[in-house]
Amino acid sequence: xxxAITVLLIYQLIGESLVVALGLPVPGPVVGMLxxxxxxxxxxxxxxxxxxxxxxxxxxxxxxxxxxxxGVMLHAGRVASEWLPILVALLLSTVAxxxxxxxxxxxxxxxxxxxxxxxDE
Amino acid sequence: MTSSxxxxxxxxxxxxxxxxxxxxxxxxIAYWLYVRVExxxxxxxxxxxxxxLVTGLTVTDTRYQTYFDGAxxxxxxxxxxxxxxxxxxYAQFGKLRRLLLPLVAGLLAxxxxxxxxxxxxxxxxxxxxxxxxxxxxxxxxxxxxxxxAEKLGGLPSLTAVLVVSTGVLGAVVAKGILDAVRISxxxxxxxxxxxAAHGIGTARAFQISEEAGAFAGLGMxxxxxATALLFPAVxxxxxxxx
Numbered sequence: 001x002x003x004a005i006t007v008l009l010i011y012q013l014i015g016e017s018l019v020v021a022l023g024l025p026v027p028g029p030v031v032g033m034l035x036x037x038x039x040x041x042x043x044x045x046x047x048x049x050x051x052x053x054x055x056x057x058x059x060x061x062x063x064x065x066x067x068x069x070x071g072v073m074l075h076a077g078r079v080a081s082e083w084l085p086i087l088v089a090l091l092l093s094t095v096a097x098x099x100x101x102x103x104x105x106x107x108x109x110x111x112x113x114x115x116x117x118x119x120d121e
Numbered sequence: 122m123t124s125s126x127x128x129x130x131x132x133x134x135x136x137x138x139x140x141x142x143x144x145x146x147x148x149x150i151a152y153w154l155y156v157r158v159e160x161x162x163x164x165x166x167x168x169x170x171x172x173x174l175v176t177g178l179t180v181t182d183t184r185y186q187t188y189f190d191g192a193x194x195x196x197x198x199x200x201x202x203x204x205x206x207x208x209x210x211y212a213q214f215g216k217l218r219r220l221l222l223p224l225v226a227g228l229l230a231x232x233x234x235x236x237x238x239x240x241x242x243x244x245x246x247x248x249x250x251x252x253x254x255x256x257x258x259x260x261x262x263x264x265x266x267x268x269x270a271e272k273l274g275g276l277p278s279l280t281a282v283l284v285v286s287t288g289v290l291g292a293v294v295a296k297g298i299l300d301a302v303r304i305s306x307x308x309x310x311x312x313x314x315x316x317a318a319h320g321i322g323t324a325r326a327f328q329i330s331e332e333a334g335a336f337a338g339l340g341m342x343x344x345x346x347a348t349a350l351l352f353p354a355v356x357x358x359x360x361x362x363x
Contacts, residue, residue: 008201026349027265029203030342036207046208054208061324062167063148064199067192068263069171069285071278073185085246093239094290097317101231102304108223
């Protein structure tokens, strides 16, 4: 587990360094993820240790958003005065994004030919 | 007795231990509840844990910064967790390669809708400029969204809250919406949830299936990439940067 965590941190560190060095507009962890993905492709797989650790972290991904969410305390005033536009914008936009993404992907799938959706069921 | 209790409180409030422990305890309670209601999306564990913590901090008159001194250790793990998404992604690589074109099409449509619809609706309903700029990157994962908001003149900490709210909303409504339009492929369901509702949506998608989770992770990563690349460029091209 410690080995796997070390690997994850090293890739994040490389990602963050590349972002700063090259002035990329993309966040470091995303670059780290792409690099680890490429490494797994080249190596032909993840070690059982890495697989278990990744699964362990991702199983409780929601936990990691809690501290940022509590930050709502800092914006109680703004949220109170602009709650309607904020709430309606979030709700409509989230619904629209899910629909548009799913329907576009589905349309493209049927255009591509064989509905790859079938082998999911 | 009272004064020694007070001493303990003063001591604990000054160490990161309290904020960290409270975050984990609140999450454990929220998760326990979530399992008890058979994972009903309305009792999303992030929502319940945040509500518990905000109540607790308000009642004890504790500042957010004091809490975050401890909670930052949890917050930090967002980075390694993002990197870890490469692992389930790799496991779906075969599928991913076959679906490349539909994925890119879905991503571009979804990323545009996420930013555009939020800003337009907020603007129509009279949200302030700073709120709109904080709202624009709400569908992408917290650290990236905060970076974009900061660059454009929004409020990063407000963006963090809007990102988490979007994630919770997405996790709550996704299943109903996708069922209503009869989309059953786990790859499409997961990808749409990830594009719209980042990591909280991804956590929800992993409950649907490993495959939905992997595609949600992909959607989250790609949307972070697409929004980080496209949105600032569009913003400046239209001269809003003024």
